[in-house]
Amino acid sequence: MLKVGLLGAGRIGQVHAVNIAGHARSTLVAVSDVVEGAAQSLAAKYGAQARSSDDILNDPAIDAVLVATSTDTHSDLIEKAVAAGKAVLCEKPVDLSLARAKACLAATKDSGQPVMIGFNRRFDPNFGAMQAALAAGEIGKAELLSITSFDPAPPPVSYIKVSGGLFRDMMIHDFDMANFMMGAPPVTVTAVGSAIVNPEIGEAGDVDTAVVTLTYADGRIAVIKNSRRAVYGYDQRVELLGSEGLLSAGNMLENTLSKSTVAGVSSAKPTYFFLERYMPAYVVEWNAFVTGVLDGTPLAVTLEDGISALAMAEAATLSAKTGAPVTLADL
Amino acid sequence: MLKVGLLGAGRIGQVHAVNIAGHARSTLVAVSDVVEGAAQSLAAKYGAQARSSDDILNDPAIDAVLVATSTDTHSDLIEKAVAAGKAVLCEKPVDLSLARAKACLAATKDSGQPVMIGFNRRFDPNFGAMQAALAAGEIGKAELLSITSFDPAPPPVSYIKVSGGLFRDMMIHDFDMANFMMGAPPVTVTAVGSAIVNPEIGEAGDVDTAVVTLTYADGRIAVIKNSRRAVYGYDQRVELLGSEGLLSAGNMLENTLSKSTVAGVSSAKPTYFFLERYMPAYVVEWNAFVTGVLDGTPLAVTLEDGISALAMAEAATLSAKTGAPVTLADL
Amino acid sequence: MLKVGLLGAGRIGQVHAVNIAGHARSTLVAVSDVVEGAAQSLAAKYGAQARSSDDILNDPAIDAVLVATSTDTHSDLIEKAVAAGKAVLCEKPVDLSLARAKACLAATKDSGQPVMIGFNRRFDPNFGAMQAALAAGEIGKAELLSITSFDPAPPPVSYIKVSGGLFRDMMIHDFDMANFMMGAPPVTVTAVGSAIVNPEIGEAGDVDTAVVTLTYADGRIAVIKNSRRAVYGYDQRVELLGSEGLLSAGNMLENTLSKSTVAGVSSAKPTYFFLERYMPAYVVEWNAFVTGVLDGTPLAVTLEDGISALAMAEAATLSAKTGAPVTLADL
Amino acid sequence: MLKVGLLGAGRIGQVHAVNIAGHARSTLVAVSDVVEGAAQSLAAKYGAQARSSDDILNDPAIDAVLVATSTDTHSDLIEKAVAAGKAVLCEKPVDLSLARAKACLAATKDSGQPVMIGFNRRFDPNFGAMQAALAAGEIGKAELLSITSFDPAPPPVSYIKVSGGLFRDMMIHDFDMANFMMGAPPVTVTAVGSAIVNPEIGEAGDVDTAVVTLTYADGRIAVIKNSRRAVYGYDQRVELLGSEGLLSAGNMLENTLSKSTVAGVSSAKPTYFFLERYMPAYVVEWNAFVTGVLDGTPLAVTLEDGISALAMAEAATLSAKTGAPVTLADL
Incomplete structure (x- = not known):
């Protein structure tokens, strides 16, 4: 069972929350958002906790994070999450800056941590x-x-x-x-x-x-x-x-x-x-991520694909x- | 919030369980089945209790029952549920015997209890x-x-x-x-x-x-x-x-x-x-039932329709x- | 080359005239109609002659007739044409009277003359x-x-x-x-x-x-x-x-x-x-008739089919x- | 009635021949082709004469020519036909050389003769x-x-x-x-x-x-x-x-x-x-040309369009x- 922290409780975060909670092999354990009330309300619906993103990233009991925050935070969060030993599914795009995205890849590629980019289509x-x-x-x-x-x-x-x-x-x-x-x-x-x-x-x-x-x-x-x-x-x-x-x-x-x-x-x-x-696509996407992480098989969309x-x-x-x-x- | 007991945990019961649990205005509180393990497993998934159907029907805290048992039990269960003051959504057909179905209508029509037949299409x-x-x-x-x-x-x-x-x-x-x-x-x-x-x-x-x-x-x-x-x-x-x-x-x-x-x-x-x-139809059907019962509006499919x-x-x-x-x- | 007389110069007769004239193996030689002017005008367009239907039926130089007259004349014309040794393509229906149509079949079936009914579809x-x-x-x-x-x-x-x-x-x-x-x-x-x-x-x-x-x-x-x-x-x-x-x-x-x-x-x-x-169908139909008559192969729709x-x-x-x-x- | 000479009896010339002959307001009077037999056979089918293209262009009884010859002859034939006072429908392209096509336009644009290019689509x-x-x-x-x-x-x-x-x-x-x-x-x-x-x-x-x-x-x-x-x-x-x-x-x-x-x-x-x-399109195209020429209305596709x-x-x-x-x- 994959224990998942969700970073970002906006529109797309809510879609992911349903799929994380509904999947047979994953559980939603924590939600963060810059708007605290949004995190709390979403967390409550699925029996999860509303926490800060740092808390989530530092919690060794959490296996994976789904990054659904604003684009300018993606590269930082990917790097932090990988450093904290977590598997990552990050919404597209990796970054608006190609240089920054490449730096993110350089900083994470030797970690062995699975990082998937959410090209839902x-x-x-x-x-x-x-x-x-x-x-x-x-x-x-x-x-x-x-x-x-x-x-x-x-x-x-x-x-x-x-x-x-x-x-x-x-x-x-x-x-x-x-x-x-x-x-x-x-x-x-x-x-x-x-x-x-x-x-x-x-x-x-x-x-x-x-x-x-x-x-x-x-x-x-x-x-x-x-x-x-x-x-x-x-x-x-x-x-x-x-x-x-x-x-x-x-x-x-x-x-x-x-x-x-x-x-x-x-x-x-x-x-x-x-x-x-793309509602059905998000379900399939999440399943691909969970399966890849838990079974150690290659991820369908890599950080290199994002770049x-x-x-x-x-x-x-x-x-x-x-x-x-x-x-x-x-x- | 409509508190719902589900009678029958077979294939179609499982479909209904998802929709009952997922609806904003209903909760799945109890499940019964002739196969006890089936009721337990389905109840566990949604934080409900596995109970006998008599228990469910006699529990005043339960507002409505969804009848998803074998056809030969439908008329009896509708009558009992109505007598116990519950709203009923019963899978089709009401009965294989027209006479028995008519008797069921006669026994329940003056109760004022909402009874809807599950013509999903x-x-x-x-x-x-x-x-x-x-x-x-x-x-x-x-x-x-x-x-x-x-x-x-x-x-x-x-x-x-x-x-x-x-x-x-x-x-x-x-x-x-x-x-x-x-x-x-x-x-x-x-x-x-x-x-x-x-x-x-x-x-x-x-x-x-x-x-x-x-x-x-x-x-x-x-x-x-x-x-x-x-x-x-x-x-x-x-x-x-x-x-x-x-x-x-x-x-x-x-x-x-x-x-x-x-x-x-x-x-x-x-x-x-x-x-x-018809998966989307079952979602719409459940919403129609919940809305009708909670808001006191006419149900979309009546026992008369079933007959x-x-x-x-x-x-x-x-x-x-x-x-x-x-x-x-x-x- | 099949020499064809067209009986009937109305709407459907005009459709057939184009196809008779345009087919590589047939020629339109004569046209009749109860409205003389209609026959003349249609005949002129294709270099054919306007004649009475009796004239056409009695002309040994004409190989086949296409019957596109009113329904009540069909049986008589089929019988006369067959007696005169002509191949016949007759518009549907054979007759409004089943008995009359059966009599027509009885009168013609031993002739060996090809008779096809125009079920265009x-x-x-x-x-x-x-x-x-x-x-x-x-x-x-x-x-x-x-x-x-x-x-x-x-x-x-x-x-x-x-x-x-x-x-x-x-x-x-x-x-x-x-x-x-x-x-x-x-x-x-x-x-x-x-x-x-x-x-x-x-x-x-x-x-x-x-x-x-x-x-x-x-x-x-x-x-x-x-x-x-x-x-x-x-x-x-x-x-x-x-x-x-x-x-x-x-x-x-x-x-x-x-x-x-x-x-x-x-x-x-x-x-x-x-x-x-059905314009394309009429072209295919005429080709089926011409081919059947000239090559002696079975016709696609028989008088029995009409009956x-x-x-x-x-x-x-x-x-x-x-x-x-x-x-x-x-x- | 537009009297038409057809220059070119190849595949596309044959398509045009049917439409010229079948149109209520045009007649096919002459056909030319570099392969004399091709012109004769096509002309015979429609009661037209097989002639040289010069003969056709010089015949004052011919009102219009349809140019369906090889591309390298188009510009010359358009110029000659216009000079001879004929309306022209020329197959596309005007020419493979843009310069030559522009010269053709320059040579013909003041003539007042209708010239249409056969963009059938x-x-x-x-x-x-x-x-x-x-x-x-x-x-x-x-x-x-x-x-x-x-x-x-x-x-x-x-x-x-x-x-x-x-x-x-x-x-x-x-x-x-x-x-x-x-x-x-x-x-x-x-x-x-x-x-x-x-x-x-x-x-x-x-x-x-x-x-x-x-x-x-x-x-x-x-x-x-x-x-x-x-x-x-x-x-x-x-x-x-x-x-x-x-x-x-x-x-x-x-x-x-x-x-x-x-x-x-x-x-x-x-x-x-x-x-x-595009068979139906060729019928509509020919009708547009005949109507434009006989009624003096603007042509649907001009030489300028071709250029x-x-x-x-x-x-x-x-x-x-x-x-x-x-x-x-x-x-």
Whole structure:
């Protein structure tokens, strides 16, 4: 039984709390949050204790921590937790600074402690089935990958300003998805972007609509499309052309009802946002972490994976400014 | 907070236990089962007590019972629970005997105690959205209802022999679905059936494939198709033609992956069986019961609804034997 | 090269004219119609002659006739054409009177002349692919067939009065489809029907909404649903459950555009009516006739097939009146 | 009635011949081809004459010519036809040389003669409905366009060598589609490409897989994906995200049959190639030309449109070599 401390009792922390408590091989023993009341209320619901994060990190009875705090604390908490001998599942991104993330890796890689980064989409049943079909050779060799990832609505401009920008904040998921599917990082990253959804996002120095093209050493190509706004809901699709076929994974819909009238045929929208779409993925993710830690098997997403996606985000941010391709090895 | 005793710790009892414990307004306080170990193990998981069903029924601190025992005990348990002043949610069917079910209604109807029958499919988000769209007038007036309901595989013949037959055991869900959509019972029931999936089912006096046609006083028509075997999974669809359009609710699929190759395009099957398909429905169902009991609002499915479906099953059983239509009022 | 005379220059005659003229192995040489101008105008378009039907039937240079006249003339024209040594493709139904159709068969069956009945839906690429998949054993043995067939709008009541009724006029196509898929006629026919779309249809002694259940000697079951009105367009679907799977053939849609907005996802309706939906089927049908006649191979739909469907229509008409099943052998 | 001469009796010429002859307002009067027998055989089928292209161009009784010859003759034939006072519908591309195409425009633009370029996909009912929905404001303002265009199999390398390269030969259709949807040419063109399908295509100096990103003056973005090989058939899809929704137009499928078995659900592939997919589009295209010429209304696709797409192809060819974006105005 894995004894788990949860750092961060916000929206995503609450999702993790259910899964930690509900898993047959893990228990939620402690919760911390900068807002003390939030930790207390969440802890009470699952018979856990509300404690400070230092307390949790220093408690030898706790085996693992789940880091669901704000991004700027991730690297520090990973380092402290690893130093304290704990297994770590840390929400993405590792850090907004590639240099800081690399330092975090350097500081922890010889510890032997398991560190997993929470790229939840790898655990989505649809994308998981896709990667498995590819790995099983069902479409031959991959050639052209296409990722569509649209949020339902842009966040407030105040958030945009501290987010690290669309490529680090939003597209980082898609960079990891590309790595998941392609099994290797790209050679070059070419980005175009604009602030067409909301000009204020442009004034804040960011983009809200972007297309990134990735090239690979063996001639494969990937393309990622992002928009901060798809009024019909969370649009998350991946498509992969291979030498012997095409794999395509689509959205989860609110329901299967369709209505045919003189006006046409209408059906349900995609589920609204990531909590609705990826709730099953968080369950699978937690199971992957618990299994890896308790059974000593390799973790599905490593700190290196987190850094790889971050490097791609940095390259894309640069390319979107200059228009020119950025070679990843040059970063 | 509704204090709940669960009678029956089998497969469906376990599903209900999760939902009772997880609901914000209910607590699981006690569990009984004819297999004592089953009750103990389930109770332990949720911090409840394993007790006898008589103990539970006689405990004034318990507000409600969920009856998930074998069908032959339902009527008795409903009567006892109502007499003990408890609200009741009882799994379908009320009874295999229409006369016994009617006696149960007679014995309980003046009590004022809330009794709800667990026709889970009414709470399926797909069928729920369909009924809501109909009620909102989105396809005008209903004219022709069609229900497809196939199980993935037939149960053992030993089960068939005590099941009450396909119409009472399996199609009873579809009779209730017809009542849910049509808002009134039919006038006549005409059934044809055969044992084409497994001749041993025929030798046991039952059918495994059947079509039932229902006529309504105002000219509406409904048709229900059942098969005990659809090798591709649980096939649960409803379609309703109205004066201004068609509503159609389909299956939930295992995932959204599709694969295109020289051989064609392939995609996922429907989810395997009722636990996979209707898990969300059981959550909604429990919420409907808790809300109804605590807030004193009408329950979504009444004991009368259970009896109506049972009468239709009895009529269908008779019609399948004679070939002639059975007038429901004649039963 | 098959020299063809077309009897009837109405809507369906015009469809056939294009296909006769466009086929590599047939030529349209003559056209007749009760409205002389209609024959002249159609003949002119394809370099054919407008003649009387007697002239056409008596011209030894004409190899085949396509009968696209009103139903009451079909039997007579088939008999005359066969007597004149011509191959015949006659539009459905053979006749409204089962006795007359049987007499027509008796009068022609020893002639050796090829006579094909125009059940166009057998040649629809979707239904054709379904029958081929079944014949190839792709879903094992057929068990439960379901046919949905809705027209976009009811015809005028004046037409209803002379149509022979829904079962002979509209559902006859579906009876033939059942025969096409099941490969044998049913044993019993049970029908329910009502005039819920338009009460005037009921006053005219007909129904506009109907469900017919067919049972087969080996335990198979089929069900046919008809409505004279589906406001969203021509709804033509067939579904067949077998021991090893399900085949399902759906509608052709106007286009593949879908639109996702806050209001939901909308897409195109089915094509409007039989000319849009079955245009490709008429091409395939004509090719089947030409090939059969010129190469001496068996025709895809025989006069016997036409009579079988007509008998089922008569049985359904009777059953809808009495409510009781009608045994086909008793007719 | 438009009297039409057809220059070129090859595969696409034959498609046009049917449509010219079948249209109510046009007649096919003459056919030419470098292979004399091809012209004679096609002309005979439609009662036209086989003549030399000079004869056709010099015949004052001919109103319009359809140029379906090899690409290297297009510019010359357009100029000669316009000089001879004829309306012209010329197959795409105008020319492989942007300079030559511009010269053709310069030579003909003051003539007042209607010249239309055969970008058939604009007339596809699916894409046509999409553009109409956009124009009607159904998804607000366009923001992000995505075009997927895969051929079923690569042409012979011998063809590749004289084709002008993937961007001029294949993606030119998609450049025109972008112009059709976006209503303005892009500012920059950025291309990546590789020869991953067949290395011999790379040795011939071309690519077989490519992604092109287009940016627009107002911040809009478009992305085009091409592959010379999709083993499951011709894959032609367009998707457009707007401020108020998403439009998506998909493939035409061979049929609507689906099969559900233990192995999953399988359905039909897209139609095999452009003749199957775009046959309806060629009919609509010809009607647009005839209507424009006879009624004096603006043509749907102009010579300028042909040049715009060609310039984009040239820019993409250059960008794929350098990796850098190419500004269209710099060409």
